[in-house]
Amino acid sequence: MPDDERGDPADGGQEPTGGDPLFAEAGVLNRTELIRRPELLEISTVPGSDRIAGRTEQIQYVASHLGPLVTNSEPTSVMIYGKTGTGKSLVSKHTSRRVVREAESRGTDVEMVYVDCAQHNTEAQATSKIARELNELAGEPKSIPITGLGPSHYYSYIWSLLEDHYDGGIVILDEIDQLQPIEDANTLLMQLSRAGESEKTETYIGVIGISNKVEWGDELNSRVLSSLGNEETVFPPYDADQLQNILSAREDAFHDGVLAPEIIPRTAALAAREHGDARKAVRILKNAGKLAEKEGAEQVQEHHVNEAQKKAEVDRLRELLATDTPHARYVLLALAELTQNTDETEFRTTRIYDAYVEVCEQEAADHLKIDRVRDLLREHAFNDTVESTLESGGRAGGTYKQHRLLKDPAVVKESVMREM
Ligand SMILES: Nc1ncnc2c1ncn2[C@@H]1O[C@H](COP(=O)(O)OP(=O)(O)OP(=O)(O)O)[C@@H](O)[C@H]1O
Missing domain, CATH: 1.10.8.60 (Helicase, Ruva Protein; domain 3)
Known part of the structure; x- marks a missing residue:
């Protein structure tokens, strides 16, 4: 052992009888055990029915759209919006599992596949995930390659797995706004929700798309929206x-x-x-x-x-x-810088836009048009990062918006920098 690891020779390498104060200061010695079941406080743990509260109406909404699958009838796909932590994923998974169980008790084979689109963020990756999951659930001996095939191959797997093994399928596309580009989301939603009509499979498929970006659905093309039955709901905060x-x-x-x-x-x-x-x-x-x-x-x-x-x-x-796009982060950084560098707290859209353009220049990124920046500010307001108020008395007596950062600008800057 090298000398410098032996401890202080003055006390013969021994710590005083009270022990090394380092560990008491670090708070690892005087710990008491207050938590008996830590798993109940883990966010990743999906709570059972007895621990879900305050979402009866939303569970009923999902059941009324996906529920027809239990009697081997056609479901209606839905889009669910809501702020982070409002139970969108929980309610979707919980209700889908209940559909699967109820169907089973009635002799109908329904399976559910969950896709986190932040992780599988292209059409190829998402279809690969769905195909592989269905393959595994069906107990097929031959595996499907994770990558290397185009979406059309993965779709073929999906249709034939559904056809061969199931009467119905539920696909949950969580954080669907993370699918890039938006065309990938359009195609995926269209393929899944129109599979029956286009005679790719006779198995009914219900899709639940989930997003915490309330503006995102506006970017979908109208054919996709109508294939989703124009059904959407917003989960309110608790x-x-x-x-x-x-x-x-x-x-x-x-x-x-x-x-x-x-x-x-x-x-x-x-x-x-x-x-x-x-x-x-x-x-x-x-x-x-x-x-x-x-x-x-x-x-x-x-x-x-x-x-x-x-x-x-x-x-x-x-x-x-x-989970924000780089431009959503640049907009927030611009607002944080304005808040920190001036003694004002509220800024008009045009002022934020100018600061945003500067951030883009620093980042060597092409800037978006002002209308997109308006949308991004609306998304930040939806997630309570920014507060936007409509003021009257602009030029020619019109109205304009003022935006205020609701978070500590230093924390925002540090968090944004981490992601850049
Ligand atoms: N109604 C509820 N009853 C019990 N626990 C809940 C409820 N809603 C949410 N939770 C807890 O909060 C966690 C997060 O909820 P969930 O993942 O459903 O939120 P979300 O709306 O999908 O959020 P995000 O948009 O960030 O993904 C759940 O895993 C669960 O632990």
Whole structure:
């Protein structure tokens, strides 16, 4: 062992009897165990029926469109929009599983395939994922190559797998706005929702497209929209009562008596006030528990929640930006720079546009037209990153919009830079 790893020779290489203070300071020695079932606080865990709260209407909506599959009848495909953490993926998966189970009990074979389009973001990748998943679920011995085939080959696999093994199929396309270019999304949706009409397969297919970009559907071509039956719904953010029910259904993640009585209502109120995002509410509770454990506290208290809330906010912003397009990030960076470098807080679209063009020049990127920047500002407003208000009294007495950054500009800049 080299000398410098032996410890201080003055105490013979031994730590004082109280131990090395480094570890006490790092908070790894005085940990208490407050969390009994950490998996209940994991966002990736899909909660069972008994832990889903506040989404009865939305579950019924999906069931009424996809439900015909249980009696081997034609379903209607749907688009689901809503802010992040409003239960879009959860409700889609949960209801689809119930359709599959109910169909099975009636002797109908329905299967569900889930595609995360952020991960499989071209038509070829998404069709490859659907084909491979169906192949595996059907227990086919021969595997389908992950890459190397064009979409038309993957479609052929999909049609024949559906035809040979199933009466119905559900395809969930989560974060469908991540499919690039938009033409890939148009073709994929058209192929899946019109498969029956074009006699590619007699198996009924129901598609659920999910997006947290409410403007995105406007970019789809009208034939695709009509093939989706023009059916779309927007999941509203959760209110404080709903978040309280969601969190209470996970209270058993903690040992008995660990959560002071005000903790769940306080967490729900904080999460509802800002975004109505269930993911964030669960994350605050988890982080508060971890902070309390680290501190050696016997109960989770309000100051743990307040601290956890700040961290959850930064994580949320980073996640949102990670799925944004580069231009959506440039627009936000422009607004953050204006907010930081002036003593104003609200800016007109044209002013943000000029700052955005400068950001594009720095990034050596071609800038978009102002109308697209308007759309991107609307998307940021939808996700509560920006607040936009309509003002009157512009030139010629018209109206104009003012935009205000709702986040700390330094945090925005740091998060945007990370993604660039
Ligand atoms: N109604 C609910 N009851 C219980 N838990 C919920 C509910 N809604 C959301 N959650 C929790 O929040 C997590 C995130 O929800 P979900 O993935 O459905 O959000 P989303 O709307 O699809 O968000 P994003 O657009 O960011 O993907 C879920 O995995 C679940 O843990």
